[in-house]
Amino acid sequence: QQQVKQSPQSLIVQKGGIPIINCAYENTAFDYFPWYQQFPGKGPALLIAIRPDVSEKKEGRFTISFNKSAKQFSLHIMDSQPGDSATYFCAASSAGGTSYGKLTFGQGTILTVHP
Amino acid sequence: IAGITQAPTSQILAAGRRMTLRCTQDMRHNAMYWYRQDLGLGLRLIHYSNTAGTTGKGEVPDGYSVSRANTDDFPLTLASAVPSQTSVYFCASSLGLNTEAFFGQGTRLTVV
Numbered sequence: 423q424q425q426v427k428q429s430p431q432s433l434i435v436q437k438g439g440i441p442i443i444n445c446a447y448e449n450t451a452f453d454y455f456p457w458y459q460q461f462p463g464k465g466p467a468l469l470i471a472i473r474p475d476v477s478e479k480k481e482g483r484f485t486i487s488f489n490k491s492a493k494q495f496s497l498h499i500m501d502s503q504p505g506d507s508a509t510y511f512c513a514a515s516s517a518g519g520t521s522y523g524k525l526t527f528g529q530g531t532i533l534t535v536h537p
Numbered sequence: 538i539a540g541i542t543q544a545p546t547s548q549i550l551a552a553g554r555r556m557t558l559r560c561t562q563d564m565r566h567n568a569m570y571w572y573r574q575d576l577g578l579g580l581r582l583i584h585y586s587n588t589a590g591t592t593g594k595g596e597v598p599d600g601y602s603v604s605r606a607n608t609d610d611f612p613l614t615l616a617s618a619v620p621s622q623t624s625v626y627f628c629a630s631s632l633g634l635n636t637e638a639f640f641g642q643g644t645r646l647t648v649v
Contacts, residue, residue, distance in 0.1 A: 428579070431577065453635065454635035456637070456638075458640075463642075463643075464642060464643075465541075465627050465629075465640030465641050465642050465643055466580070466627070466640050467640065468637045468638070468639075471637070511579060511580065515634075515635055516635070517634045517635050524570070524582055524585055524595065525570070525580075525582070525638055526582070526596075527572075527579040527580040527581070528579055529577055529578060529579040530577075530579045530580075
């Protein structure tokens with residue numbers, strides 16, 4: 423059972439475009455929602471994270487939008503650059519319940535930014 | 538600062554053989570995790586440990602075992618490898634619950 427569903431599977435944009443990656447979750451106990459970025463041959467690295475007490479968080483060109491009632495969150499990349507080409511994973515975890523501290527990941531989105 | 542070190546980087550293994558993937562962290566993190574990454578499926582949790590001496594099963598634990606004898610090391614053992622265990626394996630650690638997880642570079646395992 424996939425508790426975090428991510429879309430699209432792949433995304434191609436031109437430099438300067440604003441790719442948007444969406445995630446939906448089922449477990450209402452989730453209270454931590456990070457995004458990870460992974461380059462080929464490397465392990466995932468934390469990009470930005472949000473907790474459900476805010477609806478938006480921005481760090482540089484990366485923004486998370488969070489909709490608690492819809493159980494959805496998304497990543498927006500402003501002014502995308504070729505160096506942003508990577509695989510992006512959303513994830514979720516909770517401090518209690520059966521998901522106690524363990525990250526559940528989405529399926530991943532392969533982003534390609536053309537020059 | 539090394540962070541998380543995984544070994545080996547890659548391995549080709551005959552089906553039926555036993556294999557241990559090694560993971561060591563130098564950040565004194567309490568929690569450690571093993572994930573496998575398969576295209577289209579994302580990262581799926583195999584086993585985890587919230588603290589030394591304790592372990593738990595993740596989403597896909599069958600065919601794998603772990604131990605956590607101390608804070609730094611968290612080896613993953615495949616008792617009798619099967620081709621469906623061909624994957625990229627990532628070890629990760631975090632200081633505590635709902636905090637940043639740090640990942641190793643991964644081990645690419647091919648079971649033939």
